[in-house]
Amino acid sequence: MSALGTTTDVARRPFGRRRARFGDVLLQGTAGVAALGAAVLLGLIAWQLVRGARLSLSTFGLGFVGDVGWDPVHLHFGAATFIYGTAVTSFGALLIATPLALGIALFVSELSPSWLRGPVTALVETLAAVPSVIIGLWGILVLAPLLRDHVEPELHSVLGFIPLFGPPSSVGTGYFTAIVVLTIMIVPIISSIARELFLGVPHELKEGALALGATRWEMVRGVVLPYTRGGVAAAMILGLGRALGEAIAVAQVIGAFNNSIGKNLFANGNTLGAWIALQFLNAASALEKSSLIYLGLILLVFSLVVNLVAQAIVRRSARRLGGTSG
Amino acid sequence: MSAAELGSFRRPKDRLRRRRAVNLCMELLGWLAAALGVALLVILLGSVARRGASQLSLDLFTKSYVPYATTNVSQGLANAFVGSLVVVGIATAMALPFGILVAIYVNEFAPRAVRNGVNFVLDMLNGIPAIVIGVFVYGLIVYGRGQSALAGSFALAVIMLPLVARSTIEVLALVPDSLREAALGIGSPRWRATLGIVVPQALGGILTGATLAVARVAGETAPLLLVDSIVGQGTQWSPRIALQTVPVAIYELSDSPFASDQALAWAAAFVLIVSILLVSLTARWLATRSRRKLVRAAR
Numbered sequence: 001m002s003a004l005g006t007t008t009d010v011a012r013r014p015f016g017r018r019r020a021r022f023g024d025v026l027l028q029g030t031a032g033v034a035a036l037g038a039a040v041l042l043g044l045i046a047w048q049l050v051r052g053a054r055l056s057l058s059t060f061g062l063g064f065v066g067d068v069g070w071d072p073v074h075l076h077f078g079a080a081t082f083i084y085g086t087a088v089t090s091f092g093a094l095l096i097a098t099p100l101a102l103g104i105a106l107f108v109s110e111l112s113p114s115w116l117r118g119p120v121t122a123l124v125e126t127l128a129a130v131p132s133v134i135i136g137l138w139g140i141l142v143l144a145p146l147l148r149d150h151v152e153p154e155l156h157s158v159l160g161f162i163p164l165f166g167p168p169s170s171v172g173t174g175y176f177t178a179i180v181v182l183t184i185m186i187v188p189i190i191s192s193i194a195r196e197l198f199l200g201v202p203h204e205l206k207e208g209a210l211a212l213g214a215t216r217w218e219m220v221r222g223v224v225l226p227y228t229r230g231g232v233a234a235a236m237i238l239g240l241g242r243a244l245g246e247a248i249a250v251a252q253v254i255g256a257f258n259n260s261i262g263k264n265l266f267a268n269g270n271t272l273g274a275w276i277a278l279q280f281l282n283a284a285s286a287l288e289k290s291s292l293i294y295l296g297l298i299l300l301v302f303s304l305v306v307n308l309v310a311q312a313i314v315r316r317s318a319r320r321l322g323g324t325s326g
Numbered sequence: 327m328s329a330a331e332l333g334s335f336r337r338p339k340d341r342l343r344r345r346r347a348v349n350l351c352m353e354l355l356g357w358l359a360a361a362l363g364v365a366l367l368v369i370l371l372g373s374v375a376r377r378g379a380s381q382l383s384l385d386l387f388t389k390s391y392v393p394y395a396t397t398n399v400s401q402g403l404a405n406a407f408v409g410s411l412v413v414v415g416i417a418t419a420m421a422l423p424f425g426i427l428v429a430i431y432v433n434e435f436a437p438r439a440v441r442n443g444v445n446f447v448l449d450m451l452n453g454i455p456a457i458v459i460g461v462f463v464y465g466l467i468v469y470g471r472g473q474s475a476l477a478g479s480f481a482l483a484v485i486m487l488p489l490v491a492r493s494t495i496e497v498l499a500l501v502p503d504s505l506r507e508a509a510l511g512i513g514s515p516r517w518r519a520t521l522g523i524v525v526p527q528a529l530g531g532i533l534t535g536a537t538l539a540v541a542r543v544a545g546e547t548a549p550l551l552l553v554d555s556i557v558g559q560g561t562q563w564s565p566r567i568a569l570q571t572v573p574v575a576i577y578e579l580s581d582s583p584f585a586s587d588q589a590l591a592w593a594a595a596f597v598l599i600v601s602i603l604l605v606s607l608t609a610r611w612l613a614t615r616s617r618r619k620l621v622r623a624a625r
Contacts, residue, residue: 031434048465104363123368187363
């Protein structure tokens with residue numbers, strides 16, 4: 001929060017302890033209740049998920065997390081397949097999106113002619129406004145056939161010796177398609193935070209490096225990236241959080257359920273969010289529904305942890321830079 | 327630059343050439359990344375526009391969708407457009423006052439520790455995946471009572487709350503303290519200074535923040551899929567029953583094997599994306615304008 005972000009104490013209490021007026025009490029009370037309501041809401045969400053998952057929690061315990069398999073007929077459920085799918089898709093997307101997003105941010109902050117800066121920024125950020133269901137629609141009807149016919153066979157024939165690039169899928173759905181779709185969704189998030197960070201690097205440092213004879217890339221590698229390291233890490237983690245939680249676009253492109261953990265990126269799979277979206281209303285038994293809520297609980301914990309880590313990094317790097325940036 | 331690197335000082339010409347080549351390479355990669363980022367948007371919007379614009383017709387907005395229609399009837403999604411209006415409208419009515427009150431508390435009343443606490447809560451709420459909010463609302467409202475548009479509105483309102491509150495906090499913080507002090511100085515009570523002076527000053531910014539939040543949830547699918555998706559036929563307005571919405575319709579139609587359904591999905595996607603982009607671009611433009619005005623006033 002900036003220096004403008006706080007109301008001064010003078011404005012807050014102009015005459016010290018003066019008698020509270022009814023209107024003041026009313027407004028402060030209502031606003032305070034609203035703020036309290038937000039906190040209660042957060043607690044209620046956590047409580048409701050724990051309550052809904054209780055049946056599954058008591059049946060499977062924490063072993064649920066490491067259990068492979070989802071068998072509604074024999075009432076045997078486990079989360080490992082979905083956790084694996086979530087990890088593969090979101091880390092895969094992060095792996096592709098990070099260099100791309102940092103490249104865009106560096107282009108805007110260091111390379112771009114000034115007339116191009118605004119348009120590129122606006123266009124890339126518009127990508128963030130596209131609803132996930134539309135990216136999913138495009139993913140299943142346009143991207144998937146394209147990947148099936150042109151990209152996956154090529155990757156398989158060239159890199160097929162790596163188990164990740166196994167036989168292509170017959171319809172174009174699968175982990176790989178989900179990774180591409182998630183990449184499109186998190187690039188604008190990472191690049192917009194990184195751009196702000198890069199633009200905030202003090203000019204003296206950059207000019208100092210250039211004056212010492214560094215090329216522009218050496219200046220970026222030696223000054224800009226180290227200076228913004230913490231913030232960039234936080235941006236990546238926020239992007240990861242977005243990718244972890246995305247349900248709809250992934251549900252559209254990841255394909256039919258595949259009840260195993262395989263290495264092939266082109267195979268069908270599933271993620272925590274996508275499986276809840278696909279299966280929640282079809283759940284045949286109370287235990288299955290409860291297990292789906294358990295998956296939601298795991299997802300909630302993941303995303304809260306990711307957010308906490310990102311915040312901690314931001315706070316630490318803000319403190320570290322506090323002295324230098326003034 | 328380390329001492330080891332300086333060791334190759336012996337042949338300055340070669341070294342300089344290599345450094346320049348590396349630099350050129352990296353600059354080209356930067357240009358490439360920017361081109362790719364822009365291309366992604368152009369390709370995405372282009373394919374939605376190419377497939378969707380040709381499917382636009384009056385029927386899309388006036389006729390309701392009939393599932394498993396046997397003959398070649400012309401289909402529309404009037405029910406989904408009406409449903410989206412109802413659901414998003416009620417969600418806005420719930421989230422907007424709530425979010426503004428939270429922001430007023432944070433910026434005008436709360437002691438520092440509480441302020442940090444509320445900001446923390448808002449950050450956490452903002453980080454919860456939409457599908458988890460769907461599961462939450464399912465357990466809270468839908469379980470035992472059945473789906474309804476109201477449940478969908480509530481879910482969207484939960485998503486909107488942190489967005490509205492945070493954008494309002496940012497705008498309220500821009501209102502100069504001199505205004506508050508002037509209002510209090512002429513003897514007006516705090517509530518009048520807040521509601522009569524501070525909030526009206528920031529109203530433009532508050533509304534643009536709210537508009538961006540509306541644009542964000544208008545395309546939200548995941549929670550609606552769980553709490554507001556099993557719908558009857560025909561166009562209905564009552565929020566007590568489940569209403570079809572545009573994002574859920576797109577999701578369901580995208581799965582269909584029929585070309586006519588897919589065409590309908592593209593048309594709906596085109597309408598949705600054009601309206602979201604129009605709304606958010608206008609809001610952004612207004613935001614920069616009102617922010618400039620506030621910053622000028624602060625000087």
